[in-house]
Amino acid sequence: MDLALLRTFVAVHRAGSFTRAAALLGLSQPAVTSQIRSLERQIGRPLFHRRARGVTPTAVGDELAHKAAPHLDALLQIAETEREAxxxxxxxxxxxxxxxxxxRVLPALAPLVGQGQTLRTSLVADAEDCLEGLAAGHHDLVVTTARPRGGLFTATALCDEEHVLVAAPYWAALVDPGVLxxxxxxxxxxxxxxxxxESLPLVSRYWNAVFDTRPTAAATVVVPDLRAVLECVGAGAGFAVLPRYLCQDALADGRVVALLEPQVPPLRTWFLAVRTGSLALAHLGRAHDRLLRAAALW
Structure with missing residues (x-):
């Protein structure tokens, strides 16, 4: 059986789409369709059900993917080892x-740059945009708070992020924690x-977890960067909900004050997401492992 056909088959199985698999493989969609049909003729059974949006594997397709994918990943790992050597x-x-x-991420990866790794970053605030870019092959690894679904992605829990309700000392002096x-x-x-x-994503999450309600007030200041939110709060613009890792120094030096310390603070989980099978790539596997080790101290 032709390994090139199996490689294309596994890519389609993971991507759930001829179009997406073609982009990842650097092939045209007709070429991918032709290769899958050729493999189906060799096996004598259909491997995918064609749907309006993408494809789903048949039982035979699932069985073949289960058998073939680990071996193809192992071959890729061997090839990458030779490439690095x-x-x-x-x-x-x-x-x-x-x-x-x-x-968090770039400081943890910095030692790899010192070892010769080249690095390119994309600052993407929206989790779905991140995952779409990963699926399309624009990124190798993404950090996201949205747990990816489907066979195209492999996601690993990285760390939990605690959220804190903070304000500048002036405003904090007006709020009694007991009354709050x-x-x-x-x-x-x-x-x-x-x-x-405008949708108050962090305040809404905190209100729901701690107060079992939804916010009723609209935002007075909207700025699409949490670091800027912290600076605004520290300067007295109002209150905000921020990740503890981001505001811990400001809390320590008194620039901002935690308005409440709930017994069970709201948490948000971060995930490392890669395309399934891509951890066989040596440079990606190293970065993935390094981030997991670093996150144990976060």
Whole structure:
């Protein structure tokens, strides 16, 4: 059986689409369709059900993928080892939200750059945009708070991020934590809200987890970068909900104050996502392992 046909088959099986697999393989869609038909003729059975949007594997297709994919990944790993031994390295393409990428991911990957790894980054705030770019082959690895679904991606939990309700000392002096626990968000009436989006994603998550309600006030300041949100809050613009990793220094030096310390703080999980099978690529596997080790200390 032709290995090139099997490689194309596994790519389609993981991608769930001839079009997406073609982009990842650097082939035209007609070429991918032709290769799958050729493989189906060799096997004598259909491997995919053609749907309006993409394809789904038949039972025979699932069985073949289960048998073939690990061997193809192993061959890829051997080829990559030989490639690196010959002095040819690949550029690592990483994407994720700007704050987490800048403050967590890039510092953790910096030692690899010192070892000769080249690195390119894409600052992408929207999780779905990140995953679409990963699926299309624009990125090798993404960090995201949206757990990817489907066979195209492999996701690994990286760390949990604690959220904190903060304000500048001036505003914090006006809020009694006991009243805030008892009255809930009503105790914050009159204090401006600073957020990254009009939909109040972080405030809404916190309100739901801690107060079992939804925010009623609109944002006064909207700025699409959590680092800018922190600076606005520290300067007295109002209150915000921020990841603890981002505001821990400001909390320590008193620039901002935690308005409440709930017994169970709201958490958000970060994931490392790659295309299934791509961890066989040596440069990607190294980066993946390094981030997991670094995250144990976050």
């Amino acid at each position: 010959a002095g040819h390295s690949r550029t690592l393409h990483v994407a994720g939200p700007p704050e987490f990428l800048c403050l 626990r008892g009255k809930g968000p009503a105790a914050l009436d009159g204090i401006p809200v600073v957020e990254v989006h």
